[in-house]
Amino acid sequence: MKNLQELPKLKDSISYLYVEHAIIEQNDAAIIAIQKNGRTPIPIAAMTCLLLASENP
Incomplete structure (x- = not known):
C-alpha cells in the first residue's frame, strides 16, 4: 500500500x-x-x- 504521507518527488511534478x-x-x-x-x-x-496573475478591469 502506498504511504499517503510521503511527499511527492520533484521529478513527478508538473513542469508547467x-x-x-x-x-x-x-x-x-x-x-x-x-x-x-x-x-x-x-x-x-x-x-x-x-503563479497567478490578475487583470484590472
Missing part, C-alpha cells in the same frame, strides 16, 4: 501548466480551474509552483 481566463478554487487535495467549458481538477501535490 498554462490556464487562461479561469476562476481558481481550492478543493481538498486539488485546485479547480473553472472555465466556460467546465471544471478541471489539478492535483496540488504534483505542482512545484503556482
